[in-house]
Amino acid sequence: MVYIAEELEKAGTSLAYIPKPLELPTTTFEQKALSNNESSSTMNSVQEEEDFIKNNYVARTLLNESSLPPITWSNWYKEVNWPQATLLCLEPFIALYGLFTTSFVWQTTVFTFFWYFLTGFGITAGYHRLFAHRAYEATLTLRYLLLTFGAGAVQGSAQWWSRGHRAHHRYTDTDLDPYNAHKGVFYSHIGWLIFKPRRRPGVADVTDLTRDISIQWQHRNYLTLAFLMSFVIPTLICGLGWGDYRGGYFFAGVLRLVFVHHSTFCVNSLAHYLGNAPFDDRHTPRDHFITALVTLGEGYHNFHHEFPSDYRNALKWFQYDPTKLLIAFFKRVGLASNLKEFPSNEIEKGRYSMACKALDKFGQTIKWPKQNLELPIITFEQYQDLSKKDDGRVLILIAGFIHDVSHFIDSHPGGRAMIKNLVGKDATVSFYGGVHDHNTAAHNILAMMRVAICKYGGEVEHLKKRLGHVQTPTPIFA
Structure with missing residues (x-):
């Protein structure tokens, strides 16, 4: 449940979402509780397990849908997703070749950083917070811009990316999570792209994306957009601008792409291993400044998984989240609206529950008097x-x-x-x-x-x- 920041401000309280209590006789609740107790007492453990599987999508799917055999030394080459693996593995070597054979031009260096941020924001502000989580609304112009720059990050179309990411949030740390952190850092970082998935990701609703004309435009033209934005345009800008075609290709094109790829991949890997869990520790997402630094602000991942539709990742002014600041800038210039925030009261409940857990754990180390x-x-x-x-x-x-x-x-x-x-x-x-x-x-x-x-x-x-x-x-x- 999220609320638009402006609406909460107008209400004058962060608790404006609390509904009025129902005026029902107490016997209604008592009768319901009694009937529930009677039904539960007649259900044995086998029936309970069957009922759980029947009503639990994850359990039912894992039980009824078989997965591919595990990857071993004898079959690994058959299980490699060769097109993706070739692209991801060749990039670093091409970039290294460029580093050792191409002279540095300061204009190209500056442009490389600029292009890195543009294509990176296409993922963080576009693919992630706008399209996957609908954390704010954007004008059609901004949507096309974010989709175009996002294609330059070469991470699939926004529709494909968002579908997988929604499944990741819905089935976090299960086998229906496409980049399940429990399978190891390598797998959640890049292994899930290099190898064929052992099973299909869990279902996720993307009907809003299939009806979006901007998303469908990018989906149809993704390969062309990715090639142009990742290699052709940066090469032409550096070449026509100051005569550095070679630097434009190797640095602004390939080397930048390597950093954009692994920056985004760190959200799936590093953000699930490094840091602490100030809001909820039942799953692997963690908050850490280093992860935020390398992911354009996506490193406060524990907060994000607990409050996924909030347009912010970082709450405090000193926490690094340039994507949040960019979205706020879009709102100021009229390109974005309806920025969503979770009520601060509910956010503080998360902090409180984790503080209580920490105190309880500390209390277990203390010898207490007899009860x-x-x-x-x-x-x-x-x-x-x-x-x-x-x-x-x-x-x-x-x-x-x-x-x-x-x-x-x-x-x-x-x-x-x-x-x-x-x-x-x-x-x-x-x-x-x-x-x-x-x-x-x-x-x-x-x-x-x-x-x-x-x-x-x-x-x-x-x-x-x-x-x-x-x-x-x-x-x-x-």
Whole structure:
């Protein structure tokens, strides 16, 4: 669920999307819950598994549709996608040959960077955020421009690219994901292009793209556009502009294409391995500045997978996302509109849930006091009898819990005598400010000494209230 930024601003709140509650009698929910419990109780494990497969597209597809045999040393050459593999493997060698045999011209160097950004933005602002995710709307002029420059990145037509990318988001980290990160960095980076896919990607709706005249124009003329924008036009610009045809081909054409390809491929590989997951860690996407730097801002990938239709990848001003800034510029000059953003309240929920997970993980490394159910319950009289026994124990009752402070009494900052005077008594008032209002650390240490619960031991609470003391939590539970 996403919302156009301007609409949220007009509403004056980021929570304008919350609907009014339904006015239904509570019996409706109770009856439904009862019927669900009855039906679930009659369903055995086999039926549950069959029902899951029946209603789960991924499970059903993986079970019913066979995949190609795994790639081995004996069959690899049969499984290579030779046209794509030839293009991707020859590029670096041609670029290296050009580097060692062609003189550098400063105008060509500047133009190479310029052409890299233009064709790269054709993918990030065009193929990715506009066509695959519909994160904003663009005028027809801008659509044609982005499609034309995107073709110069030689990554297939926008329709083909977007179809695969939508499947990647829908089936992330499963075998229906065309560049499943669980298959390794090499596979998710370039292996999925070099080798024939082991199975078809999962279904993805692209009816909006098949009805788009600009998309269909590029789809029909893709090969011509790719050849012109990737090799012919940069060569002609450098040649006619300052007489460097050779540099235009090798640098602005081939070398630039190598960098554009692997920059985009890093979104599928590096962005699923390097960094952290501040919004959701159930899948592999990660956020990292280095990935953002090499992908024109697509490196805050954990955010993107959690909020895919947001036109931004980076939220904070210091995070590198030139594509976001470019889209904002398009809006300012009237070429783009309806930039979509997820409500900040929902984004912060992601941060909060991950912070809670981190705290829970940290909490598991800490030794906590015994829970109430683990402790025996005794009467006050039994507590007094136990405290009189000469068995080495020093028992004190505080806030309804009986504590054995025998290992602490000699280290007590207030002195041994103070504790000895409270053995067999209710020391709650003294502990809560009657003698000293102990801090949280003292409460936590004391809680580790619990050995029993005193029945009706909480009846002394009214005394603390009369003395005006506020009870500190005892202790902080995991």
